[in-house]
Amino acid sequence: MGDWKRSIYCGDARATAVDQELTLVGWVHSRRDHGGVIFVDLRDRSGICQIVFNPEGDAESHDKAKQLRSEDVIAVRGIVAKRSAETINPDLPTGEVELKSRSLRLLNASQVPPFIIDDDTDANENTRLKYRYLDLRRPQSMKPLLLRYRMTKLIRDYLDGLGFIDVETPVLTKSTPEGARDYLVPSRIYHGKFYALPQSPQLFKQILMVGGLDRYFQIVKCFRDEDLRADRQPEFTQLDMELSFVQPEDVMAVVEGMIALLFKELKGIELQRPFARLTYEEAMNRFGSDKPDMRFGLELCDFSAALGNCQAKVFTGAIQKGGVVKGLRIPNGATMSRKDLDDMTPFVATYGAKGVAWTKITAEGWQSPIAKFLSAAEQKEVEKISQAQVGDVVLFSADSAKIVHDSLGNLRLHLGEKLGLIPEKDYALVWVVDFPLMEFDPEEKRYVALHHPFTSPLDEDLHLLDSDPAKARSKAYDLAMNGTEVGGGSIRIHQVELQRKILGLMGIDAQEAQDKFGFLLEALSFGAPPHGGIAFGIDRLAMLLSGAKSLRDVIAFPKSQRAVCMLTDAPSEVSPRQLRELGIRVSGPDK
């Protein structure tokens, strides 16, 4: 750049600067060479400004401008001029002015870029991620990152105002049982021993409460070595917080204030408070999901009682095995084709269901393969429960409650989208509370925590721990937004005896509890205050607030579905020497 300094960003050039001499820097967005006059659109993160090179203006810079190519980095010094009325570009914020070049410096030439750097580029994601630095030059790609930054800035300021303290916790930490697969880091000093990257700072933040910090937060990377999804990356960012001497209501109040602030500042939306609230049981019964999308209806109905004695074996069989018969009413669904209805079977098959029964409600009665198995009274009862009208379709699913909820819950989302029932611009937030504390895992033959083993049971359910642990509910709360879980937390166990008992129920014996969680148990025994907290998926929040379809859009350098960094090609092999130092021998790829 020599002695030149940038005057303003390209996108900030306005008529108020007319006749001023400015220095602009940026990338050559495009060049239009008319043989005589040459136009260059100069781009930086703020936008685009048109530069004019005229042979009668400065012959030297005009000559140099002939050689400019896309994505060359240049500095231009010139005079801001108002464009004549007929040459104003109304599509550009800077369209009333242009910079008449007096001097041009080529700071760095660029190779021909592999794709066109423009908002309506049609390069696919694969290519864009490999050349992420080029992709990021597109405002559309940079925008979610800017929104994400504004979001975390608002969060930090908000929590700071409430007396929260940002404390960093270790990244090299201890592998603990339960939960997701750990990313492991071998120890060079202790061959055969490993650190684990944190799945969350859960235990550290609890220890901070024991340490009297009272209110902690951290925006922190977490790691889980599980397969990826559109809304799941192996490394992701949590807003983690913990408060002492609180009830669930206190945590939710802090959160609602924060979420409302984000919506007001980032979206200009005033959210209704308090947020809607459902118990886990109600969420599952009505929506078949513990993170229901509340932007539309299409709720599940329960036919178990009505069809318990009918002639359809698929229904009665399921009920006799302890399952349920539930359904969905599709308003005006009778217009759906036989194929539309039959296509639902492979859809629910992925969730373990054997199929979907259906009936069309016509003026002449039921039009359905199962009509003959249901008496007139039973049909009437189904219509009453589902509030079905002529012209509707009613769907039925019969199986275990888990499979029915899973398949109908997902079918509800699928149909909601397909039938255009979801208002895309809406935001529906809902707390789901009173989760079961644990459920029995038939494969492992033991209870596993629904949230994590440090979640406190509801006081009134404590007695169930001895009689029927699966029935005990917890002081856990999840926040769902538009069908995505964005946050989850709980009041923790702060009494060491109860913590030991819960670990015991989960099949962790006293010795293992001591080995894996000894430091926590000891801390709890030294005057741990009642405490609780919550953690938010920052990536997911940013995704929802920016309207992105994938987490990859709000992460600067995301991983592919196979957990590969497309830019650096990580993970990669390491040298034999590195392995030797770590005491590691690689057994070769699995066969």
Added chain:
RNA sequence: GGGGUCGUAGUUCAGUCGGUUAGAACGCCGGCCUGUCACGCCGGAGGUCGCGAGUUCGAGUCUCGUCGGCCCCGCCA
């Protein structure tokens, strides 16, 4: 681990029933052009049809395998 889907020029795509030399647009290169902003006009270059087998007289096209991208199930306290 399983299911689905995609893979053709730098990019995005088309490519019929298996049939001659694999096309288009944009981009790129060269020439012309003094008010464009999707500049225009003329000309040109550019292909391991992801990879490997197989079927066939002949494969971008069919079969099998494999690699990679994406979506989903399992998994994700």
